[in-house]
Amino acid sequence: MRSSSRRAPRAGWALSAAATATILFLHVPLAFIVLYAFSTDSKTFVFPPPGLTTRWFGVAFEREDIRQALRLSLEVATVSTLVAMVLGTLAAAAVWRSRFFGREAISLLVILPIALPGIITGISLRSALGLLDMPFSFWTIVIGHATFCIVVVYNNVLARFRRSSFNQIEASMDLGANGFQTFRHILLPNIATALLAGGMLAFALSFDEVIVTTFTAGQQSTLPIWMLTELVRPRQRPVTNVVAVFVIVVTFIPILAAFYLTRDTHEIAGSGK
Amino acid sequence: MIGASLRAPRPGLFHRLSSALYLHPRLLLLLLLTPPLLWLGVIYLGSLLSLLLQSFFYIDEFSGVVVREFSLATYRQLFTLSNFDIIRRTAGMAAAVTLAAAALAFPLAYYMVRYASTRTKALLYLAVMLPLWSSYLVRVYSWKLILAKEGIVTWLAQQLHLGWLLEGVLALPVIGGPSLSTSYLGTFLVFLYIWLPFMILPIVAALERVPRSLIEASADLGADHRATFRKVLWPLALPGVVAGSIFTFSLTLGDYIIPQIIGTSEPFLGQAVYRHQGTAGNVPMAAALTVVPIVIMVAYLAVARRLGAFDAL
Numbered sequence: 001m002r003s004s005s006r007r008a009p010r011a012g013w014a015l016s017a018a019a020t021a022t023i024l025f026l027h028v029p030l031a032f033i034v035l036y037a038f039s040t041d042s043k044t045f046v047f048p049p050p051g052l053t054t055r056w057f058g059v060a061f062e063r064e065d066i067r068q069a070l071r072l073s074l075e076v077a078t079v080s081t082l083v084a085m086v087l088g089t090l091a092a093a094a095v096w097r098s099r100f101f102g103r104e105a106i107s108l109l110v111i112l113p114i115a116l117p118g119i120i121t122g123i124s125l126r127s128a129l130g131l132l133d134m135p136f137s138f139w140t141i142v143i144g145h146a147t148f149c150i151v152v153v154y155n156n157v158l159a160r161f162r163r164s165s166f167n168q169i170e171a172s173m174d175l176g177a178n179g180f181q182t183f184r185h186i187l188l189p190n191i192a193t194a195l196l197a198g199g200m201l202a203f204a205l206s207f208d209e210v211i212v213t214t215f216t217a218g219q220q221s222t223l224p225i226w227m228l229t230e231l232v233r234p235r236q237r238p239v240t241n242v243v244a245v246f247v248i249v250v251t252f253i254p255i256l257a258a259f260y261l262t263r264d265t266h267e268i269a270g271s272g273k
Numbered sequence: 274m275i276g277a278s279l280r281a282p283r284p285g286l287f288h289r290l291s292s293a294l295y296l297h298p299r300l301l302l303l304l305l306l307t308p309p310l311l312w313l314g315v316i317y318l319g320s321l322l323s324l325l326l327q328s329f330f331y332i333d334e335f336s337g338v339v340v341r342e343f344s345l346a347t348y349r350q351l352f353t354l355s356n357f358d359i360i361r362r363t364a365g366m367a368a369a370v371t372l373a374a375a376a377l378a379f380p381l382a383y384y385m386v387r388y389a390s391t392r393t394k395a396l397l398y399l400a401v402m403l404p405l406w407s408s409y410l411v412r413v414y415s416w417k418l419i420l421a422k423e424g425i426v427t428w429l430a431q432q433l434h435l436g437w438l439l440e441g442v443l444a445l446p447v448i449g450g451p452s453l454s455t456s457y458l459g460t461f462l463v464f465l466y467i468w469l470p471f472m473i474l475p476i477v478a479a480l481e482r483v484p485r486s487l488i489e490a491s492a493d494l495g496a497d498h499r500a501t502f503r504k505v506l507w508p509l510a511l512p513g514v515v516a517g518s519i520f521t522f523s524l525t526l527g528d529y530i531i532p533q534i535i536g537t538s539e540p541f542l543g544q545a546v547y548r549h550q551g552t553a554g555n556v557p558m559a560a561a562l563t564v565v566p567i568v569i570m571v572a573y574l575a576v577a578r579r580l581g582a583f584d585a586l
Contacts, residue, residue, distance in 0.1 A: 011387070011388040022377050022380065025466065026400065027404070030415055032418050033418065044423050045424045046424070048428070087308055087309040087313075088309070090306070093305050094302055094309075097298070106310075109313050109317075113313075117528065117543070118527060118528075119546055120527060121317070123559060124317075124320035126550065127323055150312070179291025179294055182291075204407055205406065208407060208410070210410050211530060224409075228530065231410075240414070248408050252403060252408075255403055
C-alpha cells in the first residue's frame, strides 16, 4: 500500500490520455454489441442503427437450437468445473506440503494446457480420440474443458494454501479429530473462498471456450460453437447479437463474483491466467 | 483383566486410516497426486504424445489414407514454400501484435501502479481482468460490427471528413485491403484487442516491484523523465514485458478463429492446422505443423527465462 502512505503525485496529461485510451479500447467494442442487439436492422451492421427494438430478445428466446446449445454449455461448464475443483485442489495440496521428486514438473504439467495454444490441446485430444476410435460425446467435451480448467483452481487454491499455517492442521489432529473432520472443519473453511473463486473462473472459462471445443464436440453445439457457426455463415444477425449479450452477462457474473470473493486477499483471483 | 477395561476404546477404522495417512505422508501424497496425475499425465500428455507420434506417420498420396509407419516424409513436406509463407506470416503478426501490445500496455500499467488511488486501481484492475477471462468469441465478433464497411469506423471517418484517410490506409500495400474487416490491419487490431490484457497484468506486477525511491533518486540526481524511463524504469520493467510477450506471442501463433472471422483469405498457422486435420484429413501434416509453434515457443521461453521473465509471472 505504498500509494496510500503519501499523497500520490498527479499524472501528466499524456500519460492519463494514453491510459484512458487503452481502457476505452478494451471496453468500448462490447458496448457496440449491446447497441446492435437492439437494432431494427437485420441484414447489415449499419451505423447508426436505423431504429431500436427489443423484439430480438423474444425471437432468440424462442429458438430451440439456441436453448439446446445453452443447455449443453451450462452442463459442460458445471461438470468441468466440478472435476477441475477436485483435481486442482488435490494437486495444490500435494505441491503445497511436500517436497518430492518431480514437484516442479507437476506445476509445469498443470500449467501446460493453458500455456500452449488451445489448438494444440484441441488437436491432441482429437487425434487421441481418433486413435482410440472413441466417439464424440458430452464427455469428450468435458475432458477437454476440465483439462485447461484445472490450472485455474490450482493457482487460486495453492496461493491460499501457501498463506495458511500447517500448525492448525497438526493441532486439530492432536486434539483427536480424524482426517475427515480436520478437512471439514479446518482445511475447507480455510480454502473455501479461494476454491469458490477458482471454480467461478473455471466456469466462465469453460462456458466461453471455443477452440478446444471445436475439436472435441463432433456434431454437438455449445453456445460458443453455435455463435462461431453464425459468424462464419450468418443467418439472423440480430439473434446472434442477443446471444452475444447473453454470453457477456453469463461470463461477467462469475468473474465479478470471483473478484469480490478474493478482493481483500493478496492474491486476487484471475491475476494470472 | 483390569488392564483391558482401562484401555481406551478401539478407535474406528476411519480414525485409524486417517492416523495412518498422517503418519505416512508419502502415502497421503500418493493418494493426493494420483487423480490429477492420471488426468493430466495420461489423458493430456498421452494425447500430446499421440499427436507427436502421428507427425511421423504419412499420408499415402494416391489413396489419401494415413499410413501408420515411421517416416520423415511429412516433415520433408513441411518445408515447402507455401508452409514457410504461412509460418512467416503468423510469426510476423505475432511479433507486431506483441510490440503494439507492449506500447499500449505500458502507460496504463504505469498509471495503475504509480498514480491511481487504491480504489481507482482496484477498478482498473477489474477493467483489465474482465476482458481477460470473458467472452472471447463475443469480443472478436464486436470487431466485425465495428470494422464492417457500413459500420462505425466508416461512419466516423465520414462525419469527421476523414474518408480520404481511411481509403488511404486501405490502399496501403500488405496491411490494406478491400475493407478493414478483410485486411491484415483488421486482423492485427482484433489480435491486439483480444490479447492486450495478457500484456498489462505482468507489466503491472513488474512495476509494482520497482521502489518509488529509485525513481525519486534518479530525479534527484538530475535525470529528466526520459532518462529515468530509459535507464531505471525500463530495465526493471523488462521482465514483465517479456512475460507478457510470452502470452501475446504464443496466443497469436495458435489462434485460428480470429483470422477466420476478420482478415484476408491467406491462412495463418492455426487455420492451416485446422484444415489439414479437418477437410483434408491429413492428420500427420496437421501434427507436424503444430510442432512449429511448440518449437518456436520453447525457444522463446528459453530466451525469456534468461531475461528473468519467469520471476515476473
